[in-house]
Amino acid sequence: MRSAPLVLILACGLIGCPPASGDSADSDPSDLPLPSYQGPRVVLVLIDGARYTEVLGDPKAAWAPELAALAAQGCAPGPILNLGVTTTKYGTASVHTGIWNAWADANGEYEAHYRYPTHWEYLRSSWDLPPERALYLLPGYDDASVWKPSYHEDYGPEFWPLIVNEGWDDADVVDNFVAALDSQDPVFSMVYLPSVDGAGHDGVWEGYTAAVSEADRLVGVIWRELQARPAYAGNTVLLVTSDHGRHDDEHGGFQDHGCACDGCQQVMFLAVGPGVNPACAPTRAWEQVDIVPTLGALQGYVPDHTEGAVMEGLLLPY
Template identity: 30%
Template sequence: MCLFGACQSSSPSSRAGSTPLQKPSQTYATQHVILVVIDGVRYSDSWGDSTFSNIPNMARYLAPQGVFNPQFYNQGVTLTNPGHVALTTGYHQKIKNNGDELPRFPSVFHYYRQHTGAPATDAWVVTSKDKLEVLARTYSSDSAAAFAPSVNSGIKGLGTGYRDDTTTIRVAKQVLSRHQPKLMLINLREPDSEAHAGNWNGYLKAIRQSDRLVADLWKWLQKQPQYQNNTTLLITNDHGRHTGKNFESHGDNCEGCRHISLLALGPDLKRGKTVTQPRSQADVAATIAELLGFPIPKRDGEPMTELFQEHVHLGE
């Protein structure tokens, strides 16, 4: 586990980089971006339920402060590691799901550090699942690969097992307080774990806990002078679950596995609005890069500017 340092890339490249860059179109008020991935929540058990019984805080407290897209999908492999890699690299990679394979390309964290010269402690991957430590590394020989983020995953890193989501949020807050990073990913694993165990009530309870944790995180951020009114929070999923009663698993092309959600809050984003342009996980990395003002190679995604307010230039 790399609690206050970086894990560097050490593997060979897959594809050389003459990929055109997507460059920021303007300057934004956002200074920090936090991406929260709630693992394995089926849309019909969250936003697709008109009562919002499992996500009351997100639906009734957070959504009025931000913008929601109900047409958000995993268009790649509907498993944990591929879903997270799509979110962070903007590329739908058929990566192994057990932590034995690294992402093919550098992530938004790598490119942020490369283009800003920021230290490793300015970009963090904080995850309940230990296997997601691979998000901090890459097989690529692109020059950005040398700019790995700091990582804190599982009990003590790759191969040590999963930890509770409450611990992950506590660690994330400690990192946010100590290092004031500009970019962070947080993975909450318990809905997925409870579903895989066949525990329907535990799965719903874990969704409700995740709902409370993200609402508490937003409230906490707004009480911190260094984050208040300058932080964008993106809340999404890596994948859903099979449709119907077969909720225990996921991994195919069914609507339940592919249909996820995106809720975004921040100083440059619309408030109390819903946008319906179909989007995928690959659009998230480009959106983060747009908000934080650095270029990123154009792959499968593009900035989701429909989420933004019409006049978001600084000083306007």
Template identity: 25%
Template sequence: MKKPFLYFVLSFLLFSCSSNDTDAQIITDPKTESKYQTKNVILLVVDGARISETWEAANKENIPNRVSLLSQGVFISNFKNNGTTNTNPGHSAMCSGVYENIKNNGTELPGFPSVMQQWLKFTGADKTKAWVVASKDKLEVLNDCKLADWKGKFQPSVDCGVSGNGSGYRDDLVTMTKTKEVMAKYSPNVMVINLKDVDSYGHANNWNEYIKAIKTTDATIKEIWNYIQSLPAYKDKTTLIVSNDHGRHLDANGGFAEHGDDCAGCRHIEFFAMGPDFKKNVTINTGNYEQIDIASTIAELLRVPMQYTKGKVIKDIFK
């Protein structure tokens, strides 16, 4: 009996797009297209928050909104960055599913296409349907990569930082205003948002402002979730993932002002998510989940045939 043509197409995609990585997650079966209610995914990165001041604080006093929102979502207690614990490498790993030690100053593109680039190619959607909105200008590199077949192609839209203070950075309040403007005007299906204030006050060695920024960002997470539910294009069909690019040094390793090594403070990061396809009021403390798994999970939700990723789909968070 002859096998249908579709079988050969799917087989070709499965075995030719893995970039020789047997662990890569590749979604190829169009029959599963309507499996999930999620039509949009927003990744919100809280830059440089140490887990000891968020989910592992004695009474979680700095994140009351996330504690309340957990009734609608899922938290992974042992989530890790197993790559380079700096801003650009961390963001790149979440977006591409590959750990790379790229330069942290915004002068080096990631080596592999992000889930946004791959989604744009797969769907043929306009670039305004995928966005990077960041408080740090150096994260504009997330809209491209070095790989020859992808460089300069299928690029998401960007709105990153401002040079009014000479640093190229802007306050998170400005980034949140831009985020809402983009959502209202373009209704993008996939977004990556960076909020930098926690990291900035950490580097300034200003403990009080660092804690204040964590609390402000916690309120922002509730604000963006409420805004999602207020928009017809997003309500009940949008997944919000909150994570970190990196943590900060343990006190024994130099303290909260810096980061960048493999101490537990730098590697242990947040994974908190809400969406129509995820479990509710659940904390997961089993499994071996890490930063590069985010890209594969976004691809799974949006049914993108993801290439190159070394990560896995975080199956335990799904209903």
């Protein structure tokens, strides 16, 4: 069992602390049971490759009315920035680890993976949660093609999430998520929706925007399914973001991405749910690497490897 880092004990006022080791001089702290997790549940949805101008950056919400409605209830102060490489590997790494570009190819004994501990690992190790309480949902890629959390020596496979890689499209991923709400009782779920990016690369505007609309519909499904369950309603924070955008029209347009233009670097971010400040007003540009520390502030851990910081003002004072 891991003991809580000192900084966490000092900082964990939001939902109470994971174990304070050393409370008794007579017992081995590692024998003390961890308190059960009592904080908010969190669902993180990542829509791969949605350009900001087609989602929350569109004042008419032509393709993303569900996102716009949730943004109006929560905190969505504008785009956050991918200041790393604006591809899926590196963008998801920044979201999942709080470290820029922390992704590694398969090599030797290791499959393709994130190079630093992920939010799943921090959460499970801090609260001694079993894997099924922290989910990683994505379509039915063969297992070897799923980018794994880290092999970091202090975290690693012992703290990986339950990986649910089943189905074919975004709707299947959400179906699996809804089923898991009832079968696994997750504290944290990460829902990966890849289809917008694929449709963008196909280069047909109508196909791309249709995929945006479908992802938007599915976020609405996720929110309503959460509100329909007493264990989740009023106790779940939903975050929605993307790994990267797509070129703005001055840099090649929606078909591709990968450069440092505004279209590629600016991605949506919204948070809605209990404890989220609808009047949030960032005093700096929030970045993808801020997501992991912010998740930690929500769920009672302090990531010890991040390059980001908690999104100040996102959460109401506790």
